Amino acid sequence: xxxxxxxxxxxxxxxxxxxxxxxxxxxxxxxxxxxxxxxxxxxxxxxxxxxxxxxxxxxxxxxxxxxxxxxxxxxxxxxxxxxxxxxxxxxxxxxxxxxxxxxxxxxxxxxxxxxxxxxxxxxxxxxxxxxxxxxxxxxxxxxxxxxxxxxxxxxxxxxxxxxxxxxxxxxxxxxxxxxxxxxxxxxxxxxxxxxxxxxxxxxxxxxxxxxxxxxxxxxxxxxxxxxxxxxxxxxxxxxxxxxxxxxxxxxxxxxxxxxxxxxxxxxxxxxxxxxxxxxxxxxxxxxxxxxxxxxxxxxxxxxxxxxxxxxxxxxxxxxxxxxxxxxxxxxxxxxxxxxxxxxxxxxxxxxxxxxxxxxxxxxxxxxxxxxxxxxxxxxxxxxxxxxxxxxxxxxxxxxxxxxxxxxxxxxxxxxxxxxxxxxxxxxxxxxxxxxxxxxxxxxxxxxxxxxxxxxxxxxxxxxxxxxxxxxxxxxxxxxxxxxxxxxxxxxxxxxxxxxxxxxxxxxxxxxxxxxxxxxxxxxxxxxxxxxxxxxxxxxxxxxxxxxxxxxxxxxxxxxxxxxxxxxxxxxxxxxxxxxxxxxxxxxxxxxx
Numbered sequence: 217x218x219x220x221x222x223x224x225x226x227x228x229x230x231x232x233x234x235x236x237x238x239x240x241x242x243x244x245x246x247x248x249x250x251x252x253x254x255x256x257x258x259x260x261x262x263x264x265x266x267x268x269x270x271x272x273x274x275x276x277x278x279x280x281x282x283x284x285x286x287x288x289x290x291x292x293x294x295x296x297x298x299x300x301x302x303x304x305x306x307x308x309x310x311x312x313x314x315x316x317x318x319x320x321x322x323x324x325x326x327x328x329x330x331x332x333x334x335x336x337x338x339x340x341x342x343x344x345x346x347x348x349x350x351x352x353x354x355x356x357x358x359x360x361x362x363x364x365x366x367x368x369x370x371x372x373x374x375x376x377x378x379x380x381x382x383x384x385x386x387x388x389x390x391x392x393x394x395x396x397x398x399x400x401x402x403x404x405x406x407x408x409x410x411x412x413x414x415x416x417x418x419x420x421x422x423x424x425x426x427x428x429x430x431x432x433x434x435x436x437x438x439x440x441x442x443x444x445x446x447x448x449x450x451x452x453x454x455x456x457x458x459x460x461x462x463x464x465x466x467x468x469x470x471x472x473x474x475x476x477x478x479x480x481x482x483x484x485x486x487x488x489x490x491x492x493x494x495x496x497x498x499x500x501x502x503x504x505x506x507x508x509x510x511x512x513x514x515x516x517x518x519x520x521x522x523x524x525x526x527x528x529x530x531x532x533x534x535x536x537x538x539x540x541x542x543x544x545x546x547x548x549x550x551x552x553x554x555x556x557x558x559x560x561x562x563x564x565x566x567x568x569x570x571x572x573x574x575x576x577x578x579x580x581x582x583x584x585x586x587x588x589x590x591x592x593x594x595x596x597x598x599x600x601x602x603x604x605x606x607x608x609x610x611x612x613x614x615x616x617x618x619x620x621x622x623x624x625x626x627x628x629x630x631x632x633x634x635x636x637x638x639x640x641x642x643x644x645x646x647x648x649x650x651x652x653x654x655x656x657x658x659x660x661x662x663x664x665x666x667x668x669x670x671x672x673x674x675x676x677x678x679x680x681x682x683x684x685x686x687x688x689x690x691x692x693x694x695x696x697x698x699x700x701x702x703x704x705x706x707x708x709x710x711x712x713x714x715x716x717x718x719x720x721x722x723x724x725x726x727x728x729x730x731x732x733x734x735x736x737x738x739x740x741x742x743x744x745x746x747x748x749x750x751x752x753x754x755x756x757x758x759x760x761x762x763x764x765x766x767x768x769x770x771x772x773x774x775x776x777x778x779x780x781x782x783x784x785x786x787x788x789x790x791x792x793x794x795x796x797x798x799x800x801x802x803x804x805x806x807x808x
Contacts, residue, residue: 260559274569323805354410359450360401367399418485425485436472444468509760546587549658571644579651586659730780737795748790
């Protein structure tokens, strides 16, 4: 979707929403609310059409591409556990800066990292390969004062290279196809390195796309001192040994900012900015690249879809049967909520995984709960003798505080999850956050519009609801000590049971485990392998993978520690006709 169009549409929706809240004229409020709702739904439907192309599915639902990275050993780079953990976090930030792509990234063995990226789009995979391997060593080096005269002579061999300098090729206008490269003499050792870069971002100006850099406080001082001591001299910005730009220092620069220009496209500038913000201290090589199947398997995905649809239908039927006409309004609002939720997911490129679907299911339940609060308050207002119009007005006004409090606390929790968590937990937080906002909008505005239009056009003169629970004798406040005591006892018991279970509370996503690679003489699906391993009582993560170079198919199984032999033996026993062979076993770290 065109960014200008998206911005304009978003601004229009924001203006309409503010106007809706500001006006007190009933007819105007109905019209504005209707236009706002229709435009918002149209905008979201456009974002998800067609859904297969617009909604990104995670590695657990769709599969993707698997990379096995190896950290390069040399005399300057010892691979320690800390080095491996640092590389994992750097790679996670590169490929999933906002926490919305949900890749699988885990240490494997002592010097390898397993990276699985959702989807198999070839352009994205090529870009991912570049991101994963680029060290992004950024250096700032002063240029020799007589570089223009001396560098060509050094290159031709008619002059001696000054000590402490090295010869590089540089093009001042790399954006042109036939740009001329010429030699330049720069310091061999860096006058300042890029470790003090606190943030990097893509920029666009008359020279085209570039990268803006911001230094931390110490880096800003170092850069300021360097520039103040060499005013009117040139300094080179060197990335992975290539001179990207070599401007003249016009004045001391203590602002803590600089920029890199070159022949960048928008995508290259944005990805290079991400890499610069997360440099690798240790070089990385891609040992293997494979196409990976979904970790859940087609059978699990279908079961989950059927369960979700069944639960949704049961909820909708109950709401319609119990609240009748009001229930129909709630169902229509719920449909609008789902459209908004998927529209936002597609619009911002969020990746949908099984935890994300759990967040969607939870928000559907919360949306129905908000309508229940409104309708029960409506029932009480009608029983108090108010007219239908006055009862609707009072019900929405009085239910708002309870709905707001309940959703605000959940929203705070979702915000903390997004801030502190990583991987699939962030996906759950994102869908929960979007769903909460959408459910409040639909409960307080969309269903209200149905009531307002029905009352204004006299299509609705009375409403009826089932009333299965009529008793009001539950005096909780009188028994507050007992209620609080029971609540505290439940909390203490839960914490005690959780503590006693210890490591049993956590799956391999949180603890790591064994990785078994198996081969077979015939195709073995994820579902078939899961059935074969059922007697072990374990819940392993199983994937089919195909090497992109040899085409060889293998099955990988991630299971708890010290279970590799058990997994291999059970697979061979349960599938005797498949010719199961163990290719390798290793250990993988935690995903979260």
